[in-house]
Amino acid sequence: MSAITSYLKSLALLELLGGMRVTIGYFFKPKFTIMYPEEKTPKSNRFRGLLALRRYPNGEERCIACKLCEAVCPALAITIDSEQRDDGTRRTTRFDIDLFKCIFCGFCEESCPVDSIVGTDVHEYHMEERSESVITKPQLLALGDRLEQQLAADRQQDAPYR
Amino acid sequence: MMDHLMALGWILIKILAITIPLILAVAFLTLAERRVIGAMQVRIGPNRVGPWGLFQPFADVIKLLMKEVILPAKSNRFLFVLAPMLTLIPALVAWAVIPFEEGMVLAQIDAGLLYVLALTSVGVYGVIIAGWASNSKYAFLGAMRSAAQIVSYEIAMGFALVGVLVAAGSLNLTEIVLGQQGGIWNWYFIPLFPLFIIYFISGVAETNRAPFDVAEGESEIVAGFHVEYSGAAFALFFLGEYANMILISLLAALMFMGGWLSPLEAVPGIEGTFLAAPSIVWLLLKTMFFLFLFLWFRATFPRYRYDQIMRLGWKVFIPITIVWILVVALFVVKQWLWWAP
Amino acid sequence: MEQLIPQIVFYTFSLAMVLSAIAVITVRNPVYAALFLILAFVTCACIWMLLEAEFLAITLVLVYVGAVMVLFLFVVMMLDINMDLVQQRFARYLPVSLLVAVIMLIEMLMVVAAKNFTVELFPMPAPHPLGYSNTEALGELLYTKYLFAFEVAAVILVVAIIAAITLTLRKRPNTRHQDPSKQVQVKKEDRLRVVKVETDTEYGKHT
Numbered sequence: 001m002s003a004i005t006s007y008l009k010s011l012a013l014l015e016l017l018g019g020m021r022v023t024i025g026y027f028f029k030p031k032f033t034i035m036y037p038e039e040k041t042p043k044s045n046r047f048r049g050l051l052a053l054r055r056y057p058n059g060e061e062r063c064i065a066c067k068l069c070e071a072v073c074p075a076l077a078i079t080i081d082s083e084q085r086d087d088g089t090r091r092t093t094r095f096d097i098d099l100f101k102c103i104f105c106g107f108c109e110e111s112c113p114v115d116s117i118v119g120t121d122v123h124e125y126h127m128e129e130r131s132e133s134v135i136t137k138p139q140l141l142a143l144g145d146r147l148e149q150q151l152a153a154d155r156q157q158d159a160p161y162r
Numbered sequence: 163m164m165d166h167l168m169a170l171g172w173i174l175i176k177i178l179a180i181t182i183p184l185i186l187a188v189a190f191l192t193l194a195e196r197r198v199i200g201a202m203q204v205r206i207g208p209n210r211v212g213p214w215g216l217f218q219p220f221a222d223v224i225k226l227l228m229k230e231v232i233l234p235a236k237s238n239r240f241l242f243v244l245a246p247m248l249t250l251i252p253a254l255v256a257w258a259v260i261p262f263e264e265g266m267v268l269a270q271i272d273a274g275l276l277y278v279l280a281l282t283s284v285g286v287y288g289v290i291i292a293g294w295a296s297n298s299k300y301a302f303l304g305a306m307r308s309a310a311q312i313v314s315y316e317i318a319m320g321f322a323l324v325g326v327l328v329a330a331g332s333l334n335l336t337e338i339v340l341g342q343q344g345g346i347w348n349w350y351f352i353p354l355f356p357l358f359i360i361y362f363i364s365g366v367a368e369t370n371r372a373p374f375d376v377a378e379g380e381s382e383i384v385a386g387f388h389v390e391y392s393g394a395a396f397a398l399f400f401l402g403e404y405a406n407m408i409l410i411s412l413l414a415a416l417m418f419m420g421g422w423l424s425p426l427e428a429v430p431g432i433e434g435t436f437l438a439a440p441s442i443v444w445l446l447l448k449t450m451f452f453l454f455l456f457l458w459f460r461a462t463f464p465r466y467r468y469d470q471i472m473r474l475g476w477k478v479f480i481p482i483t484i485v486w487i488l489v490v491a492l493f494v495v496k497q498w499l500w501w502a503p
Numbered sequence: 504m505e506q507l508i509p510q511i512v513f514y515t516f517s518l519a520m521v522l523s524a525i526a527v528i529t530v531r532n533p534v535y536a537a538l539f540l541i542l543a544f545v546t547c548a549c550i551w552m553l554l555e556a557e558f559l560a561i562t563l564v565l566v567y568v569g570a571v572m573v574l575f576l577f578v579v580m581m582l583d584i585n586m587d588l589v590q591q592r593f594a595r596y597l598p599v600s601l602l603v604a605v606i607m608l609i610e611m612l613m614v615v616a617a618k619n620f621t622v623e624l625f626p627m628p629a630p631h632p633l634g635y636s637n638t639e640a641l642g643e644l645l646y647t648k649y650l651f652a653f654e655v656a657a658v659i660l661v662v663a664i665i666a667a668i669t670l671t672l673r674k675r676p677n678t679r680h681q682d683p684s685k686q687v688q689v690k691k692e693d694r695l696r697v698v699k700v701e702t703d704t705e706y707g708k709h710t
Contacts (some may be wrong), residue, residue: 316570
């Protein structure tokens, strides 16, 4: 008996029609899709995007060439050369980040004793030549200068948890 | 001499009048597929190229045509190039006997139904030859699966069509449609309901569409018979598959849903208005409904396992169709029909 | 002009058919041979079309090209035929094959001899009136005059199918196989048992 009813049920395609009812229901539902370049989802203040170097409010660069970030970088993306400046402080002469190697893990930011190297929330960037993948110290500082307000606000917001 | 050339030219114009809208329909069907499946997955789908993404198919076509056609080093060059053509040509040639309205048909032949059936079965060669000529195991496996599947489902489909021809008493597609005149209850999908369902499901299997797309099986055999194809050659396979989908839908509309006849034909009060008049618009609307079903199936059902496909074809569909042909034949012989003209 | 076009068409298709038929038995690659056979069938269907036998022509394409040759190709493509071995055996089987060939040739000559195909015996068929359906005519003939022969042929074919299946179907006890008809009958209740597990640790009681 149960065999006959199950045959009749499968011949009536009830399960298939049930499935089709589900999909047609979703067909008319409002869509979740975000129209990307025009609409964007909010980003966390801890977002780790393109790296940048910050300065103190008086314009002095923060980096003291301790090379902790170079040491901690798991992808070996950071290359630093340093030298003593005329005023006796140690400063970097070269601070290169290879974006092809960088995995955006944020270890450099964690290791930095002076909050110099930071992850910005920039994740939309491109390069047109392979050589452009290495960004140099002036570029990193310029990016930091441009986003300083946002960077400072993000660090401020995160300060209680650090 | 001049007469012959004129006649030839006229036929060529008619052929173009069928194929160009068909190819455009294929183009927009690909877009519709992505939009419909997107909507069923709560996404939007392509909407960037042109208004509502309407130019997306052209962007895709241009991309495919610009790409390189790669000939695998160990493939059989001649057959490799021949295969996409063998898929596309039967898919297009079958349209010669399709009537779009009374008298609006390229070739009015009596055995129209058989002709369509023969050409859809020839289409399988493109797939088999593509699989063999590619000299790739995935392509070959896909071709074998597809060949076995198409041959099995052709039988069920053929029997479903036999039911239609018993009911209509003709193999001519125009006469089959005209036999359904007189209101929606005269359409063959009511007396032939099981055959109608089986015809459409077999049609889905014939065109290798989901949930019967084991011939492509992305997750098991990469893309089946057309793994090695790229660029324009791949585009031809695509065109053939979608043209076949439209053909199956149009045939379902012609044979079971009254073709170009209006569903409101016998509704009192509107006789003589455009709503009750037979028109190509009705045929296109019905075709679109079936095409939507194709997309709806693809968005809903997971892929069938191969042995279950074979079981469904041989052990379920063929017995049901044979029984129902007998039932229909009994109805016709005993004159119990309410749908007879 | 009226005569010329059908003649051109006829000779084109005849030539293609004869050439492809020769190719079937001369090409080395079995897949090519099968494909040439398909070409021969299709051209043959076109010639039948010229004879106004459209039902037979389309059925030839439908049955032979659409189904039988697909299975042929299916098998031929799967086989890895060693041509050397085939050629070695050629000499061994030559006497037997020659005998068979000669017998078949004599039989064919008896039927297809020139005296059986004179113009007197086969005059140009009268053109059919409009609306003549060759499908209907064929059906009527098959189901009235030749009903017995038709049914006998059907029975022989069924017997052949059953014989082929019984010869090849071996039920090997140690092979494992699935039975889809049983698998689709399975319900959740047959397989799944929800068990209430008592949790006695301090940690478990919280959850």
